[in-house]
Amino acid sequence: MIDRYGRPLEDLRVTLTHVCNFSCFFCHMEGEDTESMQGLSPHQIGLVSRVAVEFGVKSVKLTGGEPTLRRDLPEIIREIRTSGVRDISMTTNGFLLANIAGKLKDAGLDRINISLHALTREKFKDVTGVDGMDRVIAGIREAKNQGFKPIKLNFVLTKRNSEEAKRVIEFSEEIGIDELHLIELHPVGLGRSTFSFHQGMEELEKEIAKIAVKSEIREKHFRPRYTLPSGLVVEIVKPYANPIFCAGCNRVRLTVDGKLKTCLYRDDKVIDVMYALSNKDLTLEERLELIRHGFEAAISIREPNFKYMMKIEAQQA
Numbered sequence: 001m002i003d004r005y006g007r008p009l010e011d012l013r014v015t016l017t018h019v020c021n022f023s024c025f026f027c028h029m030e031g032e033d034t035e036s037m038q039g040l041s042p043h044q045i046g047l048v049s050r051v052a053v054e055f056g057v058k059s060v061k062l063t064g065g066e067p068t069l070r071r072d073l074p075e076i077i078r079e080i081r082t083s084g085v086r087d088i089s090m091t092t093n094g095f096l097l098a099n100i101a102g103k104l105k106d107a108g109l110d111r112i113n114i115s116l117h118a119l120t121r122e123k124f125k126d127v128t129g130v131d132g133m134d135r136v137i138a139g140i141r142e143a144k145n146q147g148f149k150p151i152k153l154n155f156v157l158t159k160r161n162s163e164e165a166k167r168v169i170e171f172s173e174e175i176g177i178d179e180l181h182l183i184e185l186h187p188v189g190l191g192r193s194t195f196s197f198h199q200g201m202e203e204l205e206k207e208i209a210k211i212a213v214k215s216e217i218r219e220k221h222f223r224p225r226y227t228l229p230s231g232l233v234v235e236i237v238k239p240y241a242n243p244i245f246c247a248g249c250n251r252v253r254l255t256v257d258g259k260l261k262t263c264l265y266r267d268d269k270v271i272d273v274m275y276a277l278s279n280k281d282l283t284l285e286e287r288l289e290l291i292r293h294g295f296e297a298a299i300s301i302r303e304p305n306f307k308y309m310m311k312i313e314a315q316q317a
């Protein structure tokens with residue numbers, strides 16, 4: 001279903017928990033209020049996915065906090081699978097992945113995005129607060145062994161880790177990663193107070209474009225993508241103050257406390273469906289009908305957050 005700006009709804013981004021075993025200095029916390037930590041049950045998530053599919057959603061992205069901290073993650077994936085979603089993916093810090101990648105594959109997870117913001121131990125710890133680089137690398141390797149495809153790595157570029165970007169590109173090429181996303185820092189969540197570490201992507205993108213054998217624009221968010229001679233695809237993710245990115249936005253978020261949040265940046269563009277998910281007196285059909293109303297309302301209030309070009313200025317921390 002299309003919103004007032006002609007943007008289809010195709011993707012549901014589900015926050016499974018606000019808890020995380022890392023403490024990255026820029027964490028945007030999916031733009032949510034972190035007071036509510038307890039996530040929705042697999043059944044509740046399955047109900048929302050079922051209705052989402054009716055409205056045109058084809059893919060579900062599982063996020064957090066850290067989604068692998070949910071013990072019932074395989075059950076959540078199975079519930080979503082039965083709702084008819086075609087593509088189920090998860091964004092993770094990778095710390096626990098080596099132990100559970102196989103179980104997630106068996107449950108029906110299609111693909112994984114793993115964050116890797118540094119490839120020197122000290123810098124990794126500086127960014128994430130955890131001395132966990134080796135475990136994350138083991139997680140990436142295990143995801144590959146289990147046959148997840150594509151495997152994407154996420155690298156958030158900041159003034160604190162910019163010298164790590166080339167290492168992460170080389171590493172991705174060496175171990176045969178499909179895609180590397182270079183992401184800019186957002187002034188959302190912790191990123192608001194650490195936005196002084198914002199680093200422009202222009203220089204790096206120019207260097208990448210120079211050696212690329214192919215360049216294209218992805219439909220989702222109109223993100224630029226470059227194929228390097230090694231076959232690695234590097235995608236540039238610059239959502240802040242970028243009306244082109246917002247024009248290609250095809251998603252709604254489901255928050256930990258049962259709200260349909262129509263934009264990462266907006267707390268005023270939210271529809272609460274918790275009543276439909278939690279009231280025990282409702283029949284299944286009544287629940288589904290209320291969630292349908294929720295989606296209709298969410299689509300009617302969806303709008304691009306950035307509509308005009310803005311100059312990015314790093315704020316003082």
Ligand SMILES: Nc1nc2c(ncn2[C@@H]2O[C@H](COP(=O)(O)OP(=O)(O)OP(=O)(O)O)[C@@H](O)[C@H]2O)c(=O)[nH]1
Nearest residue numbers: 061089091113154181183186237239240249251264
């Ligand atoms: N503002 C904004 N930023 C986004 C959005 N989607 C992704 N991002 C940024 O990109 C980061 C990484 O996104 P991922 O969770 O890996 O997923 P993705 O890149 O959207 O999805 P796929 O490439 O389809 O797997 C997020 O943490 C955000 O910083 C969006 O809709 N709006």
Ligand code: SF4
Nearest residue numbers: 020022024027065093
């Ligand atoms: S950015 Fe991701 S890994 Fe880092 S603290 Fe936030 S949720 Fe955890």
Ligand code: SF4
Nearest residue numbers: 246249263264304305
């Ligand atoms: S409207 Fe723009 S800022 Fe909001 S979620 Fe979509 S892409 Fe992100």
